Amino acid sequence: MKAIHPAQFQDWLQLAAGSTVPVVLDVREPWELQTASVRPDGFELVAMPMRSVPARYLELDRARPIACLCHHGARSAQVTQFLLQNGFTDVVNIHGGIHAWSQELDPGVPVY
Template sequence: MNAITPAQLNDWLQQNTGSSTPVVLDVREPWELQTASVTPDGFELVAMPMRSVPERFAELDRDQPIACLCHHGARSAQVLQFLEGQGFTRVVNIHGGIHAWSQERDPGVPVY
């Protein structure tokens, strides 16, 4: 399984710039997004709660690089495995989730 930390996101974005804008796929619940969210910077932010991914994954472009994000990294790792099983090949997990994002990338993102 491919994984990056929030601190490695800029390098990943640079490696994946091309014909399509990379996506950060936030698979947390709506209440979590209201509590803490990331600001798109060099990527498109797509909110798709984990439970809705099996019915909504067709909304995603298989050729687009996707970095999955959740609270600590467990749900996003499951979504990564699911997407890989559906033929997505450019998917990574953001290890540590939004909690690590707050510590490594943007301290303005609340920890919960």
């Protein structure tokens, strides 16, 4: 499984952005999204709580690059692995989650 740190996100985004817009798949709970969220800039933000992924993953386009995001990186790593096992090929985990995103990329994102 591939993983990137938030500090590497812009590099990943440049490589991933070809003829399609990459996706950041946020697998946190709705209350977490209200507490802290990333701002879509060059990517589409899709919210899909981890527990709903097995029932909803077919809503995702296999042709689009996907970066999975959660609070600290554990749930998103599980979802990344699940997607890879189910035929998705261009999926990465954002290591450290939104907590690291705030520390490495955007200090305007609240830490919780």
